[in-house]
Amino acid sequence: MKTERPIKEFLAEAEDILESVSRSLLSLDEERSAGGPAPDTINGLFRYVHSFKGLAGVFGLKPPADLAHKLETLLDEMRLGRIALNSDVLDVLFDTTSVLGRLVKQAGAGGQFEDIAAAVSSIDAVLKSESSSPHDRSILERIGLEKSVLQVLTEYEEYRLIENLYERKNIFRLKASFDISDFEERIKKLNALLKQHGEIICTLPSAESGTGIGFTIIVGTPESAESISTLVSSFGVVIEQVPYAAPKTSHPVQAQMTEAQAIRSASNTVRVDIYKLDSLMNIVADLHLAKNAVGRIATDLRAHAEVSKYAADLNKVHRNLERKLSELQDGVLDVRMVPIGQIFTRLAQVVRKHARESGKEIKLELMGEETELDKLMIEDLADPLMHLIRNAIDHGVELAEERRRLGKPEQGLIRLTAYPKGNRVVITVEDDGRGMDPSVILAKAVEKGLIGADHGLDPAADRKEVLDLIFLPGFSTSEKVTEISGRGVGMDVVKKNVSKLSGIIDIETESGVGTRFVLTLPITLAIINALVIEAGGQVFSIPLSSVLEIVRATPEQVQTVEAREVMVIRDETVPLLRLSQVFGLPNGGKQRLFYVILVGLAERRLGLVVDRLRDQQNIVIKPLGKRLADTPGIAGASELSAGERRVVLVLDVESLIDAAFKKGRQQTMDMESG
């Protein structure tokens, strides 16, 4: 029906819907790579497109309505299992969505629509490939579900029920009763919980006496009645298993299932909130403290002849405790570990989408997806990695024409690599684009007023330091905002996020050849192995993952170059930083013997001068209070078991390195100007 309603209403809602469609498509692509699309995602897509069609139709916009109708038909076939998702189908979905996006814009610009014939016929081509035969509905005659439930299922819901039966899932009927005042919140919570463990076939409301409202929920799940009933125990739900006669023959669709899907439905995995694992980890840390106390008592007892027999026994208990505790810790840590491939797939979507948007052809290479990392860290890595990738597409990879001229393959390359390195993980984001030119960076930093014109830096000699200028706040943010990488987030935020994970970020770049960002991170932040040291009478701990080497030294080995203390370690001159000086503590420098702890990465190595090494411990880093949170050089605090339960500060190695190198520069500059 033609309507006189303002087109603005259509535009706003149509754009909202298309955005949801795009989001779902990305999930769909991701799920496809991860083993198989979730029925819910396809159905969600179907609903969005369905709404879009209705909307366009009501506004009398024929081309968008027609194309959406075609797309809806395809999605309907897909959700009913008649067309399988493959990369061709996915391309058609993506392409059709961008055509719809253009049509919406054209509707806003007065309704001069482009020809949709090509888009329609590409959908038709896919529709012709219908790949599986319809279901045998007769199985529904052999299931213990009442007619009142069966008759309210939509065709799609019915299909999902049959599919669950063929997959031999357990079918449960849950009856819940809520008060009208808060039923929505409760049923949504209940359904969300159930969705994590299975598929909700339908939610049927029914009247109850008074102000109550009842729901019959039909769920298909691989899990047992006991586990489902434990899961929903707080909802006062009555659960019955729905009996059915399992199909005898293998279902055609089942044969199409990917191996991953087959494994997934058969596996007995549980989903656990990572914060539950965190609290387990805290308990492990507390147990470490308790265990150490036992050890101490055993040692004390040994000094008393009359109880020395108990001392020996207690010592044995202590050792046993230690062994089991470390197994427990490894176990809990292991549960937190997930392959980094999880995030790589998500990033692959970003590459796909942004390459499309920027009109560049990009080939993405993923390596080391099986490398494991703490789940929490993986989540926090998504943003920085995404930004690095956007940057690479935006500023790194050249346009096809330029690449051709340079004799490079037209298709740009972005490579994501991950590999374990000792107790750390290295992740690299690499492109074969135009690289970075230190002299350009230097000029830009001056132009933006980030450093003074009298910086005294040389693009070649101080290459590393110059490149690091891109991490200064304000370096990349105010540049022209492109749709892709310009979101007001600069490289400074990337660096901050990586530092928060106790990680270090390095740049390797060559003008005209490409850029590689190298992120080095600890495997986990939950519990870390730390070196406990003393400097200036204070106790500190240093994450062992940052320690490269420990050297014993005497004052004679320390040399002074350009007013900086340095020391030669393995033929390399390394600047030294006295912790006592950094934190304004009494100088313990008169000692004949001290220790240099070599920390850092790549060219940036630093020797931390400390008075004494104490021991090595597993610690859980706790954040500092607000007032101390931004203290440079300190990452947090942890509890130590040595002697009394005391709190020590954990050093932030990255910021110490930063400070040391900046200080060195100033000193050099002071000398030059003086």
Add this chain to the structure above:
Amino acid sequence: MKNILIVEDSRSIRSIIRVAVEEAGSYFAVEAENGFEALKTLPTRSFALIITDINMPDINGLELISFVKSNPAYKDIPLIIVSTEKSEEDKRRGMALGAFGYLEKPFKKEDLVAMIKKAIGDR
């Protein structure tokens, strides 16, 4: 003034239906964005008619119709399905559950107005 409940997840279509409702007579249109909202709205006043979509998240239109028809307090309220169902089957089921009528989107406003009048039985 008689109340009419519109259950539809698209806000634009909701408002278009409301216009038709207001044109059909001196009716007051109450809008619900989804099935849950409809369930919450039903007890708040008496309704002369419910106009609902089928394809909605959480609770679909069929489930809503079944709820209304099995509930002594609401079972006499006529229901009109306004939907773009591809599925003839779903349309058939809606009618089997006791819907008064079915209108396919995009609908002509006059058709909806006529159906509303017929369903409520007003002249």
